[in-house]
Amino acid sequence: MIKRLLKNSLSIKNKIILISFSGLAIALFMVSAMLVFQNSQSESKELSNRLLIQSQIIANNSLSALLFDDPATATEVLTALQADNSINSANIETKTKQLFATYLKSTDAPSNHLTLYRALPWLKKEFSIQQDIFYHDDRIGSVHITASLSQLHQNNINYILITSLVSICSMMLTLLLINAALRHTISPIISLTKTTQKISRLNNYKLRAEVLSQDEIGELARNFNDMLSEIEHKDLILERTVADRTAELLQLNNRLQHEASHDPLTGLANRLLFEDRLQVVIAQAQRNKSLFALMYFDLDHFKAINDTLGHDTGDALLIAVTQRMQIAIRAEDTLCRIGGDEFTLIINTIESAADAETVAQKMLTAFALPFKCNEHELSISSSIGISLYPEHSAKKIQLKQFADIAMYTSKQSGRNNYHFFTKKMQTDNSQKMDTRVLLKTNLKSSIANGELEVHYQPQVNMDSRIVGLEALLRWKDSNDEFISPNVFIPLAEESGLIQDIEEWAFSVICQDYATWQKAGIDKLNISINISGYRLRQNGFTQFIYHILEEHNLSADFLTLEITENDLMQNVDEMTEILSSLHENNIRIAVDNFGSGYTSLNYLQQLPIDEFKISSEFIRHLKPGYNDNPVINAIIGLAKTLNKSVTAMGIENHEQLLQLDSFGCNNMQGYLFSRPLNKKEVSDLLSHTQFLPL
Amino acid sequence: MNSYIRKKIRIYLLTFFNIVFFTCAPSYASDKSMENKLKALYIVRIAEFIEWPETTEKTSFKLCIAENSPIFEQLQLLQIDTINKLPLHIIALNKDTALLDCQILYSEKEKAEVSIIQHPILTISSELDFARQGGMIEFYIDKSKVRMKANLEAFALARLKPSSKLIRLLTIVTTAEQKQ
Numbered sequence: 099m100i101k102r103l104l105k106n107s108l109s110i111k112n113k114i115i116l117i118s119f120s121g122l123a124i125a126l127f128m129v130s131a132m133l134v135f136q137n138s139q140s141e142s143k144e145l146s147n148r149l150l151i152q153s154q155i156i157a158n159n160s161l162s163a164l165l166f167d168d169p170a171t172a173t174e175v176l177t178a179l180q181a182d183n184s185i186n187s188a189n190i191e192t193k194t195k196q197l198f199a200t201y202l203k204s205t206d207a208p209s210n211h212l213t214l215y216r217a218l219p220w221l222k223k224e225f226s227i228q229q230d231i232f233y234h235d236d237r238i239g240s241v242h243i244t245a246s247l248s249q250l251h252q253n254n255i256n257y258i259l260i261t262s263l264v265s266i267c268s269m270m271l272t273l274l275l276i277n278a279a280l281r282h283t284i285s286p287i288i289s290l291t292k293t294t295q296k297i298s299r300l301n302n303y304k305l306r307a308e309v310l311s312q313d314e315i316g317e318l319a320r321n322f323n324d325m326l327s328e329i330e331h332k333d334l335i336l337e338r339t340v341a342d343r344t345a346e347l348l349q350l351n352n353r354l355q356h357e358a359s360h361d362p363l364t365g366l367a368n369r370l371l372f373e374d375r376l377q378v379v380i381a382q383a384q385r386n387k388s389l390f391a392l393m394y395f396d397l398d399h400f401k402a403i404n405d406t407l408g409h410d411t412g413d414a415l416l417i418a419v420t421q422r423m424q425i426a427i428r429a430e431d432t433l434c435r436i437g438g439d440e441f442t443l444i445i446n447t448i449e450s451a452a453d454a455e456t457v458a459q460k461m462l463t464a465f466a467l468p469f470k471c472n473e474h475e476l477s478i479s480s481s482i483g484i485s486l487y488p489e490h491s492a493k494k495i496q497l498k499q500f501a502d503i504a505m506y507t508s509k510q511s512g513r514n515n516y517h518f519f520t521k522k523m524q525t526d527n528s529q530k531m532d533t534r535v536l537l538k539t540n541l542k543s544s545i546a547n548g549e550l551e552v553h554y555q556p557q558v559n560m561d562s563r564i565v566g567l568e569a570l571l572r573w574k575d576s577n578d579e580f581i582s583p584n585v586f587i588p589l590a591e592e593s594g595l596i597q598d599i600e601e602w603a604f605s606v607i608c609q610d611y612a613t614w615q616k617a618g619i620d621k622l623n624i625s626i627n628i629s630g631y632r633l634r635q636n637g638f639t640q641f642i643y644h645i646l647e648e649h650n651l652s653a654d655f656l657t658l659e660i661t662e663n664d665l666m667q668n669v670d671e672m673t674e675i676l677s678s679l680h681e682n683n684i685r686i687a688v689d690n691f692g693s694g695y696t697s698l699n700y701l702q703q704l705p706i707d708e709f710k711i712s713s714e715f716i717r718h719l720k721p722g723y724n725d726n727p728v729i730n731a732i733i734g735l736a737k738t739l740n741k742s743v744t745a746m747g748i749e750n751h752e753q754l755l756q757l758d759s760f761g762c763n764n765m766q767g768y769l770f771s772r773p774l775n776k777k778e779v780s781d782l783l784s785h786t787q788f789l790p791l
Numbered sequence: 792m793n794s795y796i797r798k799k800i801r802i803y804l805l806t807f808f809n810i811v812f813f814t815c816a817p818s819y820a821s822d823k824s825m826e827n828k829l830k831a832l833y834i835v836r837i838a839e840f841i842e843w844p845e846t847t848e849k850t851s852f853k854l855c856i857a858e859n860s861p862i863f864e865q866l867q868l869l870q871i872d873t874i875n876k877l878p879l880h881i882i883a884l885n886k887d888t889a890l891l892d893c894q895i896l897y898s899e900k901e902k903a904e905v906s907i908i909q910h911p912i913l914t915i916s917s918e919l920d921f922a923r924q925g926g927m928i929e930f931y932i933d934k935s936k937v938r939m940k941a942n943l944e945a946f947a948l949a950r951l952k953p954s955s956k957l958i959r960l961l962t963i964v965t966t967a968e969q970k971q
Contacts, residue, residue, distance in 0.1 A: 162956035165836050167829075167936060171959050 111284045118276050122269055130261035138254045145184065145225060145250055149243050152179065153229035156241045160190050161231055164198060164239045172199035180204070184249050186224060189242045190231070198239060221251050286310040290319050303330040361435040363413055364420040372434035372442055376494055379432075379444050383487050386447075391454035392497050393443040394483040394505040395423075395461070398513040400439035407474060408667055414471035415478065422469075426460040442501070451486055451518060458482050458516035465514070479514030481505055490519050500524070538589050540575060545602050549574055552606045553773035557625070557744060557766045560758055562788050566623030566657070568766060569607050570773045571599070600632060601641065608649040610776050615651070619783045625657040625687060630664025633675050643682070657685040659710065662693065669700050680705035687744070690714075692732050701739060709736045713747020713767070721752045726760070733760045822935075823861070829937045830930050831865035834915055837928060837939075838874045838895055840957035844911050844950045851878040855893035858883035862897060862917075898926070911949050922964045927951070929964075940964050 108116065156175055163172035172190050176199055179185045188201040224244050231239040286309075293307040303326055307319040359371035367375060376392070383390050397419065404412035416439065423433055423441065432444040445457055461482060468477045483504025485497045500519035507517045507526075517523070544550050551574065554567035573581045590596040604626070611624055632638055646653055658679065665672060665688060676686050687708035692715060715729055729745075736743040745757050748767030757765060770789045774782065838852060852874040856863045866881050873879055882888060890896060890907050898904070898916045902924040907914070914921075915928045922929040922942040927949065929940040941961035946953055953961070 159956060159959075162840060162954070162960055166833060166939070166960050168938075168960050174959070 110287060111280050114280055114284075115273065115276055119269065119273060122272050123265075126265040126268060130258070130265055133261055134254060134257050137257050138250070141250050141253055142225075145245060145247075146227070148182070149185075149225070149227040149245055150229070152182065152185070153227050153241045153243050156188065156190070156243070157229045157231045160199065160241065161233060161238075164190070164192070164231060165233060169199045173201065175199070176201035179243070182245075184245045185243055186246050187244045190239055191242065192239045193237050222247055283315075286315040286319060290315070290322065294322075297326070303333050364417055364435050366420055366441070367432060367434040369434070369436040372432070372436055372444075373494075375432045375434070375444055376497070379446060380487065380492070380494055380497075382446075384492070388447050389449070389489070390487050391445040391448055391451070391457070392485045392487070392501045393445065393454070393458065393461075393516075394498075394501040395441035395443070395480045396505055396509065397439040398479045398481055398509070400478065403476060403478065406663055407472070407476075408663070411472045411474055411476075415469055415476055418469040418471055419465070419478070419480075422464045423461060426464045427457065431457075451484075451489070454484050454486065454518075455516075458484060462514065462516065481508035481513050482516035483508055483519065484516060485519045537581070537586060541573070541586055541589055541595055544573055544575075545598065547576070549576065550599065550602065551775060552603055552610065553775055554610075554624075554779045555766055555773040556771045556779075556782070556789060557623070557764050558770050558789050559764050560762070562770070562790065564622065564783070564787055564789060565764055566625060567779065568625040568659075568773075569603065569627075571603055572773070596629075597632070597635075600628070604642065604645050608645050608651055610779075611655060612649040612651055613776075614780065614783065617780065617784065620787060621655065622783075623657055623685070624655055625659050627659045627689060630660060630667050630672065633658075633660070633664070634668070634671060639675065639678060642679075642684070652683065654683040654685075657687050657708065659687045659689040661689050662691060665704065666697065666700065669697075669704075673700075673704055676705050680707075692728060698735075701735075706739075706741055708742045708744060711743060711745045711762075716745055716747045716749075716753055716757075716767075719753050719756050726756070729757070729760055729762075733762055737761065824865075826932070826937060827861045828865045828868070830917060831862045831869055833930070833937065833939070834862070834866070834895065834897060835869065835871050835874055835879070837915065837957065838913065840954035841913055842952040842954070843894065849877055849894065851880055852895065853880045853882050853893045854895040854897070855882045855884050855888060855890065856897040857899055858885070860897065860899055902926070907949075908945070909948050911951055913949070913951060914945070923966060925966050928961070938962065942966055 156179070159175045159178075160172045163169065163175065176188045176190065179188050179201055180203065183203075185201075186203050189197060190199040192198050223246065225247050226242065226244045229241045229243075230237050231241060289310055290307045293305060297303065297305050306323045306326060309316050309319045309323075359368060359374075360366065361368045379390055382388070397416075400412065400415070403415060416435075420433070420435070420441075423443075427433055427443060427445075430446050432446075434442045434444075436442055443457070443461075445454055448454055461480065465479050468475045470476075483501045483506065485491065485500035485504060487497060490500050491497050500523075503523045504517045504519040507523050508515050511517070540549075551572045553570045553572050555570060556564045557566040557568060559565050571583055571587070573583075573586050575581055587596070590599050607624060607626060611622075614622070642656075643653075646656075660676075680686060685707040686705055687710050688706055689710050690712035691709040693712050709732060711729060711732055715726070715732075719726055719729070733743050742763045744764040744766060745753075745762050746766050748754055748757070748765045748769045750769060753767075754765065754769060771782075834854065838854075843849065854866065856866065863881070863883065871879055882893065890904060890912065891910055893912055895913045895915065896904070896907065898914060898921070899918065900916065901918040901921060904914075905925075908925060913928070914926045915930070916926050917930040918926075919931070920929070922940040922945070925942065925945055927942055927945040929942075931938050931940060939961050940963070941953065941958070942964055943953070943958075944966055
């Protein structure tokens with residue numbers, strides 16, 4: 099029980115008192131018990147000795163009475179025992195056990211028996227002793243004395259009561275002394291405890307414990323104070339760190355919020371913030387019964403700049419355009435970039451449509467001067483569409499849609515102008531927009547529905563021998579109408595389907611080529627158009643090798659065609675990718691060579707095998723002229739660099755003859771063959787290796 | 792042979808008569824005999840509670856008693872050889888007996904011998920008023936028990952010291968009463 103008490107929430111003071119008190123109680127109990135026992139033994143022995151002596155005296159004194167047969171005298175002798183109150187009775191017997199004399203204590207004698215003694219009936223009540231009486235070594239009788247033990251027991255009880263009383267007094271005194279001593283000893287601990295509670299309650303580590311003694315508790319208080327100093331120091335550092343981290347997090351949060359709602363390139367509000375601002379402006383306009391205008395901007399021919407001069411220049415142009423647009427608007431208006439070259443402007447609180455027209459005019463003026471980007475001076479214009487609240491609509495979605503339609507109208511009407519939305523525009527454009535949406539939707543299922551096909555246009559050398567095929571993608575929709583690659587490839591790129599389509603086409607081409615190989619057709623070269631973006635994608639080259647391995651084909655039949663612009667984007671990375679492909683016997687051709695900005699220096703470094711002259715150049719060949727400086731230069735450069743040259747878009751004999759005279763290696767065009775499907779190619783190649791003119 | 796048979800018959804007859812005599816004798820005779828026997832015994836025991844003067848050189852105890860005294864016979868029968876580890880000699884009194892050599896004198900007279908009063912001789916008698924007449928111890932019968940009277944003056948004159956244990960049993964008398 100004491101262990102449980104010590105374990106519980108008793109204070110140290112009470113625990114010490116409990117331990118001391120328990121120890122003292124046990125010690126006093128043991129000492130008292132020992133004293134009582136010893137006293138009892140001593141008194142028993144004393145009583146025994148006394149009775150023995152008295153019996154001897156009686157025996158001695160009663161000898162003559164026995165000898166002279168005088169019981170009266172013997173009785174007198176026994177009467178002397180009445181002086182001893184403890185003796186209840188005494189007898190003298192002859193040697194034949196006959197009672198000779200007797201003594202019985204008077205019932206009038208005072209009794210010392212206390213109630214407590216009477217309450218203990220199991221105690222032995224009497225003690226007897228016998229002493230033989232001898233005469234000349236003959237036993238002539240005996241004395242029997244019986245004494246009451248009540249006095250002895252009473253003495254023991256008294257002793258127990260006294261020792262108990264003394265013990266209780268001692269314990270109370272000890273309790274007082276311990277309490278007084280502990281009050282002095284424990285007070286530093288109590289003070290220390292109160293300090294810790296106060297620190298815990300207030301979280302104030304500047305508080306210190308009072309050092310009230312020089313003993314271990316004092317040392318504890320000092321160590322505690324040292325610890326508090328350390329905690330205070332660390333707390334301070336922690337608080338500073340937390341403050342710093344909080345500030346950083348706040349900054350990061352602000353930055354993330356800003357990034358989430360702003361375009362990282364231009365710093366303008368992005369589509370998300372635009373939507374939000376537009377909602378707010380509509381609410382304000384509703385509340386204030388005011389007007390506002392929403393403008394959609396689209397930069398004219400920006401894609402061409404991006405493709406020809408690269409994304410870095412395109413990005414620099416976007417930044418420059420943004421800066422100039424910001425100058426043209428008011429601070430309270432919101433300019434946003436919602437797509438690649440698409441911007442919006444919310445013009446708050448206008449009086450009339452004329453105000454919006456003024457802003458549109460200022461915007462067009464802002465684009466009048468060329469932009470200087472990455473050492474290029476670029477001229478670019480913008481097509482603007484305007485919708486008005488609440489004139490055109492009070493709904494956000496419609497306002498956006500109407501501004502977009504108006505912008506599209508500006509594009510259709512020659513670009514670099516602005517148009518307000520009209521109902522007629524909505525009717526005209528809805529059909530066109532629906533077509534785009536429908537195409538995107540159908541394109542997604544085109545592969546699964548088998549609507550996509552790979553066609554091959556033969557390439558011939560100057561002897562009309564078929565040396566290769568260019569793989570071209572065709573989409574015949576559910577109405578059996580061919581949709582131009584110029585239409586669906588941008589849609590595929592826009593919707594992200596281009597990757598799936600390219601991978602599907604690669605697989606089909608390899609499968610077709612494997613079929614022709616098995617049919618015993620001579621080795622041919624297959625050219626495939628590939629974008630620089632796909633080439634740079636992780637895993638694309640591995641995908642090519644995997645497909646080839648799957649169809650058990652060597653790579654030396656493949657020619658990848660890349661445009662000049664893709665080739666010149668991040669030349670170092672492209673060099674590494676193309677070198678890897680080239681080392682694996684894949685040929686590299688530059689598509690539409692001469693229409694871009696290829697560095698001659700890089701032409702030497704890049705592992706290029708072939709130049710393909712754009713059909714634009716071939717189309718401009720003038721009949722009767724045997725000289726075309728550009729084509730001459732391209733073919734001359736190719737020969738100098740030991741590259742082969744393929745001319746595309748050959749449509750007549752004149753072109754054929756001229757190119758032959760220029761020293762072109764291979765040709766491709768409707769003069770020889772239109773693009774053929776797999777079956778047609780198989781039939782052609784199974785019959786001939788030549789294409790007659 | 793006949794004389795042997797006759798002798799045997801005479802012994803048997805004598806024994807028969809003795810048995811008849813003793814068993815049919817009056818109770819008085821029996822009580823008297825017991826009384827004498829006790830007295831004989833008491834005489835010896837009394838001696839053991841008496842302290843004789845140190846000047847007395849004792850090598851034996853001499854108990855002088857008249858030969859015709861019934862107690863003499865009982866003393867003989869008791870066959871007690873020693874008193875206080877000294878040999879006991881029972882001396883039959885006659886006119887030549889030197890009383891002064893006796894340590895104990897049992898007298899059948901009423902009065903103690905004057906000649907030995909101041910000598911360390913324990914005088915005992917069963918005669919009435921013996922103690923009062925200057926004797927030391929007098930047997931008497933009280934409620935069928937043999938009791939003793941004592942004259943401590945006589946003890947003092949004779950320089951004998953009776954034990955207190957003995958005195959407790961005695962009925963003390965003085966000679967002074969007798970003188971009156």
